[in-house]
Amino acid sequence: MKFLFITLFPEQIEQAAGHSIIKRAVDAGLVEVSCINPRDFAADRHRTVDDTPFGGGAGMVLKPEPMVAAIRAAKTKLPAARVIAMCPGGRTLRQSIVEEYAHSKQDLILVCGHYEGFDERIFGWVDEKLSVGDYVLTGGELPALIVMDAVARFIPGVLGKMASAVEDSFSTGLLEYPQYTRPVTFEGIEVPEVLRNGNHALIDRWRRKEALKATWLRRPDLLGELNKTDAKLLAEIKQELEGAENG
Known part of the structure; x- marks a missing residue:
């Protein structure tokens, strides 16, 4: 080009x-x-x-x-x-x-x-x-x-x-999920266990949920009409955040 x-x-x-x-x-x-x-x-x-x-x-x-x-x-x-x-x-x-x-x-x-x-x-x-x-x-x-x-x-x-371009922020309509690399532990902060267990279905679900969470918290204007799966994940996110606030 x-x-x-x-x-x-x-x-x-x-x-x-x-x-x-x-x-x-x-x-x-x-x-x-x-x-x-x-x-x-x-x-x-x-x-x-x-x-x-x-x-x-x-x-x-x-x-x-x-x-x-x-x-x-x-x-x-x-x-x-x-x-x-x-x-x-x-x-x-x-x-x-x-x-x-x-x-x-x-x-x-x-x-x-x-x-x-x-x-x-x-x-x-x-x-x-x-x-x-x-x-x-x-x-x-x-x-x-x-x-x-x-x-x-x-x-x-x-x-x-x-895939690097396709999965970037905004390409999916959402902000990107968090990324991690080695070491597993840095100054007491660990890479989420789900990313280390090799279960790609769980990894995909975690990434989608984190992308929804980041978008809802920082750029809610990007959230259009959600499908059933994303709507369920977002409901989980809101419930978890409410629990964290009340706890």
Whole structure:
């Protein structure tokens, strides 16, 4: 899968793609990362890409000419790619969107803003706007890298086991269950016995119950309509927590 970043700071993208799992994916040919700098399409000798906003106001706005030229150049390289502008006004990134991108196998062109944002006319060359949360950053590079990192996890071969991505928090609609490794005892705290007894049916039940518990306590908004098994497990959880409080 190919990720092309339209960015004023390509070194930030290149540096981030040069480490850990993404680097291994690039080296293996599973992921391709490239950048186009809008400054290369600026018409003046100063390579100006921004200007003051009409109507006044603080900050600078990215000009449409170099940005649209950069998008056109990107589409020449990846004609079937989806063009996504990273900006606070877009739909908020969720795991379902990540999986949508990954399963479509469509290459992504990620347009990174800066300063006070884009000239509105740029969006005529964009397929959608995307946000990573209800806050504002200094640029779109970090959000764009988040998109690549999240999507790349679903590309076969990027992770050691595809189950690692499928079982992660949010992929099941719940937060992830607690994980443990050796040693069995650390400063008096033991790994739960159920995880050491080799009974995979009990392990699966424990993990599902712990995931439900974590979600109910920390992100109840994620709990939709539960099936009978999950509803029974959640009732057990509430009863246990009540007992702990009363005891």
